[in-house]
Amino acid sequence: MGTIVLPAAMVLGEQVVDRAFSRMGGMFGLWIPGVGNAVMLRDPALIRQVMLAxxxxxxDYEVNRVQSPVIGxxxxxxxxxxxNRCLRQIMTPALRPEALLRLRELTALRAQRLVDECPVGTPFALGPRLRTAMMETILTLIIGEDRSPAFGEWIRVTTRMFQRAVSAEITVRYMLRHVGGLALWPSFxxxxxxxxxxxxxEIDRRxxxxxxxxxxxxxxxxxxxxxxxxxxDQALRDQVMSIIAGARTTAATGIAWAFERVVRHPEVLRRLTAESDAAAQDVYAGAVSYEALRVRPPVAFFxxxxQRxxxxxxxxxxxxxxxxxxxxxxxxxxxLYPDPTAFRPERWLSKRPGGYGWMPFGGGQRTCIGDRLTLMLMKTFLHVFTRSAVLSPAEPRDEPIKWRAISNLPGHDCRIVVCPRTTAP
Structure with missing residues (x-):
């Protein structure tokens, strides 16, 4: 295995990484500003060794401190x-499937409101609207069904903060954190x-x-x-920010990619629409979600x-x-995946993702605690949109992958066209 100097490997994009893996196999070495010596992996056998060590x-936690400027x-x-284990035991009951049933109903209502608010018959970017909808849904989970002016203030304040937190600027500033890159950022x-x-x-009021x-x-x-x-109070604050950050990064981006993929695959869209019309199950919507998270993982890496x-x-x-x-x-x-770039939800109809070949939520004890919540949100939005509207892409070409902070985003923010089904040809 060779070592290359890629001072901006993650900024330069996927082609740089792909070429390095092509030359060096399932692992290569690199140097990252602000981090130092590193290796990058794609081999599931090597990943398994790391995860089980x-x-x-x-x-498995010190490297996650890249998130600490936001989550504390x-x-x-x-x-x-x-x-981590102790806190997960505390939080898990609030995120079990049975506990999410009520939130599923609220999510469906919010998704329907988003459909109704979409421009009709003209291209628009769905991504920003999805991020707002996700923020409202997650804040409902965190602080309850509150439609008071204070709830609106939560939306405005958290949205404004995360616009800075996921900007390209934070990547550079984190690399320069030892010389004040983060401390000297007054707007953030x-x-x-x-x-x-x-x-x-809110904590004090309660x-x-x-x-x-x-x-x-x-x-x-x-x-x-x-x-x-x-x-x-500090620990409570940090958990609230952790949940909001996870929902914005994984759920909102995952849903955007799911729509970006679905509208470019007519047979997938037809089958998904048939399932949503039947309203009996969400098996195919689950397969679509798994496949979208596979081909376009919202988080670029973990x-x-x-230590030794x-x-x-x-x-x-x-x-x-x-x-x-x-x-x-x-x-x-x-x-792991025949024809790996193809979008084929059918891969998942006879099995569920597992092991070390599908890891959009991380792995091991550090698996994202909101994985079930994210999948519920994705399936619900997919069903509501396909049941309510005819969807098509703003242009036939795939949207490029745009790298920002640690996220892979649709390059044009998921531009689609929405037409009411009652008036569609």
Whole structure:
């Protein structure tokens, strides 16, 4: 395995990564500004070795601190294994399938409202509207069904903050964080401070009123650790931001890619529409969601770090080496998926994704706790849109992949055309 210097490997795009894998196989070495020595993987056997390694050999949380400017130091993704396991046990009941039934109904209503708001018969970008809809849906999960002016303020403040948090600028600033790249970013800091005040005000209001609500914030405020201590306000804030960040990154982008793929595959759209009309099941919508997350994973990569010398693929990794799992390259491995670039939901009708070849939500103990929630959101939006409207692409060519922060976004923000089914030819 060779090593290449790619000071902007992830900024230069997929072609750079593809060429490197083509030359060097399932793993290659690189150097990343702000990170240092690293290896990038797409081989599922090597990924499995990394994921199953003991915690004292492979660190699975320090590298996630790239998210800490947004989710804080106590967010689920950046806690050590013991703390992560404890908090997951607290949060999981609020995200089980039976607990999501009510949210599914609310999601369907929000999706229908979005369909009704779409321009008719003219190309438009669905992506920004999806991000707003996702923000409203996730905030409903977090703080409840509140349509007061305060809820609107939550939408405005969090949307404004995340527009900066997922900008290309944050990538450069994170690489320069040791020389003040993040600390010297007043507009981001101001947006974050406004967002934090909103969260802390809601926590304080509930404590003083003795409110005991069934939304996710209520679940977290009732939680106690093994010693009977409740979560601190800082920990509560960080979990709220973690959930919002995950929904914006994975759910909203995943749904946008699902629509971008579906409208360019008429047979898939026809079959999905037939299922949504029947309203009896969501098996095909699930297959569409799995396949969209495979061919266009919303998160570009996730990582680990060697704590001790670690032999991987015939190479001895030194302590401190970052290990990056490149998801699109993994998901396009022809050894795992025949004709890997083709969009074929039928791949998943006789099986469910598993193992180390499909990882849009990460893996191991660090698997995204909102994976079921994301899939529910995707299936619901797909069904509501295809049941209510005739969809087509704004242009026949595939939208390019646009890399921003750690996300893969539709290059034209999912431009489609929506026509009412009653008036469509």
């Amino acid at each position: 003991p915690a004292d050999v492979i660190d 130091r106590q967010g689920l993704a950046v806690l050590d294994r013991a703390q 800091r101001r947006s974050m401070d406004v967002c934090d005040r909103l969260i802390y005000t 404590r003083h009123r003795g409110e005991d609500r069934d939304d996710l914030l209520g679940v977290l405020m009732r939680a106690r650790d093994d010693r009977g201590a409740q979560l601190t 990582g680990r770090k060697a 010398p670690f032999e991987l693929g015939g190479r001895l990794l030194r302590p401190g080496t970052a290990i990056t799992i490149h998801l699109r390259a993994l998901h396009h491995d022809p050894g």
